[in-house]
Amino acid sequence: MSLRLILAVLIAANVASAIGVVYARHQHRLQFVALDKLTKARDELNIEFGRLQLEQATWAESNRIDQVARNRLHMVFPQTDEIVVIRP
Incomplete structure (x- = not known):
């Protein structure tokens, strides 16, 4: 083979390798941006x-439930003479 052909092949391989590196870095940047967006979305969802x-803990407090039962539903605790115990 002639020296010029070997040199041309090496230059072509070098250019192809450089283009591959640029493409890989570009893909890396795109993936990093996507990862950063997903991380921010995850953090917002965690908050x-x-x-x-x-x-939920506030609404489920027994005092809150008792207050809603008394005020909105007009519920009261039964008097002792109103309580009936049923045994099997």
Whole structure:
């Protein structure tokens, strides 16, 4: 083979390798941006989940349930003479 042909093949391989590196870096950047967006979305969802857990705990407190039962539903505790025990 002639020296010029070997040199041309090596230059072509070098250019192809450089294009491959540029393409790989570009893909890496795109994937990193996508990962960063997903990480931010995950963090926002975790914050919202914490808020919802706190809200659920607040609404589920026995004092709150008792207050709603008395005020909205007009429920009262039965008097002792109104309680009937049923045995099997």
